[in-house]
Amino acid sequence: MSVPQEYRYTETHEWVKVEEGGIVTVGITDYAQEQLGEVVSVELPRVGDEMQKGEVLGMVDSQKASSEVFAPVSGLVTEVNEVPDEDPAVLNTDPYDEGWLAKIEMETPDELDDLMSAEEYEEYLGNLSEEE
Amino acid sequence: MTRKTVLFDEHKRLGAKIVDFAGFFMPVSYKGINKEHVNVRTRVGIFDVSHMGELVITGPQAGEAVDHILTNAVARVKPGRAVYSPVCYPEGGIVDDMIAYKVADDNYFICVNASNTDKDYAYFKEHVKGFDCELTNRSAEFSQLAIQGPNAQALMARFFGEDTVAMRPFRHKGVTLYGKDVLLATTGYTGEQGYEVYMPNDVVLRFFRELLEKGEDLGVMPIGLGARDTLRMEMKYCLYGNDIDENTTPLEADLAWTVKLDKPDFIGKDVLVQQQQQGLKRKLVAFVLEGKGIPRHGYKCLVGDREVGVVTSGAMSPMVKKAFGLGYLTMEFTEPGSEFDIDVKGLFRTRARVVKPPIHKNV
Numbered sequence: 001m002s003v004p005q006e007y008r009y010t011e012t013h014e015w016v017k018v019e020e021g022g023i024v025t026v027g028i029t030d031y032a033q034e035q036l037g038e039v040v041s042v043e044l045p046r047v048g049d050e051m052q053k054g055e056v057l058g059m060v061d062s063q064k065a066s067s068e069v070f071a072p073v074s075g076l077v078t079e080v081n082e083v084p085d086e087d088p089a090v091l092n093t094d095p096y097d098e099g100w101l102a103k104i105e106m107e108t109p110d111e112l113d114d115l116m117s118a119e120e121y122e123e124y125l126g127n128l129s130e131e132e
Numbered sequence: 133m134t135r136k137t138v139l140f141d142e143h144k145r146l147g148a149k150i151v152d153f154a155g156f157f158m159p160v161s162y163k164g165i166n167k168e169h170v171n172v173r174t175r176v177g178i179f180d181v182s183h184m185g186e187l188v189i190t191g192p193q194a195g196e197a198v199d200h201i202l203t204n205a206v207a208r209v210k211p212g213r214a215v216y217s218p219v220c221y222p223e224g225g226i227v228d229d230m231i232a233y234k235v236a237d238d239n240y241f242i243c244v245n246a247s248n249t250d251k252d253y254a255y256f257k258e259h260v261k262g263f264d265c266e267l268t269n270r271s272a273e274f275s276q277l278a279i280q281g282p283n284a285q286a287l288m289a290r291f292f293g294e295d296t297v298a299m300r301p302f303r304h305k306g307v308t309l310y311g312k313d314v315l316l317a318t319t320g321y322t323g324e325q326g327y328e329v330y331m332p333n334d335v336v337l338r339f340f341r342e343l344l345e346k347g348e349d350l351g352v353m354p355i356g357l358g359a360r361d362t363l364r365m366e367m368k369y370c371l372y373g374n375d376i377d378e379n380t381t382p383l384e385a386d387l388a389w390t391v392k393l394d395k396p397d398f399i400g401k402d403v404l405v406q407q408q409q410q411g412l413k414r415k416l417v418a419f420v421l422e423g424k425g426i427p428r429h430g431y432k433c434l435v436g437d438r439e440v441g442v443v444t445s446g447a448m449s450p451m452v453k454k455a456f457g458l459g460y461l462t463m464e465f466t467e468p469g470s471e472f473d474i475d476v477k478g479l480f481r482t483r484a485r486v487v488k489p490p491i492h493k494n495v
Contacts, residue, residue, distance in 0.1 A: 037161070038165060040455075041448055043424045043425055043476075043480070056479055059425065059476070063165045063166070063361075063362060066425075066426055066428055066476075068479075
């Protein structure tokens, strides 16, 4: 299970990459895509949507399940990835890079402090698998 | 406690993703649901469906008992035929759906859903009372493999000979496999040409392995329950617990062809006769999405603000790459071409259009 060091993570398996100018890129983690199986459809917000932290940002569907993607931070959606529309399986093959979902201009950068570091997320995943 | 089929270790060895389904650890997929689905439509696939239940009814009045319990007519068909049928409660709701194999006038072999085997056995036990026949639950003795796809016949001929396997759909016969008696049937749940083989547990591992070995040049592949579900959905075949249950009748489920109202008597007949006379309020249809998303069991169907139905199954068609589903709609919206919206968890609405199945041929 890959967990890039430089990203931050949520308990609902979204990742956040801090870009320049108060912008973050958001996606779902390797763990999330593996739990879902083959992704067959992705629904994303529109550019210009205002998201509150914890609101539904989009949905990721596999053959077996539909899963909500929650906004990890509050802010304005400035860009959405068009690639998953044509090729939803990119979330399986490259969840941390080509399979990104949306870019958000943060309203409250302090919200980043609520997210887990890579180390914390790995520990969190470890606890999840113990519970199984 | 979750049970294992004989092939459990074999599935793990093949790298299957395992899930608990109806109390059994079953393979949901090996190489991916979409790939497996397409393989069954274009080549051939092998399914372990040993979790399914088998009930046997024998005796002088076995045929009368079966016809009293099932809504379809089984006793009057020739031995060697198979009949798909629901079983109803007196109130018209569905207990289960099944395939009944007529072996002889006094011998019927019935394959039921794994999730319902115990319930069905109890229900049959109650309702065979008064008939001179014997009912046995033989589910634990049998393993079952389904061999489905355009290359299924060529593959099966390598085991049983061309003449033996050249059968029309919904036929069956007793054959010998590794010295054991097995039931070979041209039934299935995929819409493709294919077979289902009911065999003693001690030959299934060898048969499964040899099917995969001998069928390599025919493009054979093991297929999990995930693709089994998407394959049956494209055909609009019902899955008990999703599309049919105790709250739906066979007429509502668009299974009128399996309800023989000309039979003198069967459980639920009065209610079904009444429902047919009064006209249906809703019916199960297949639909495709014009918009985004995947329809899921329980999503509401809307026309404007009016609730006109509910989704019972849905997936992305691996064949036509469009989201589609099954659902009950108010009668006025059930004609092919009718449009409605589906509410996706209150997040957005997506447009759907009623289509005549099979989805992979008509979309």
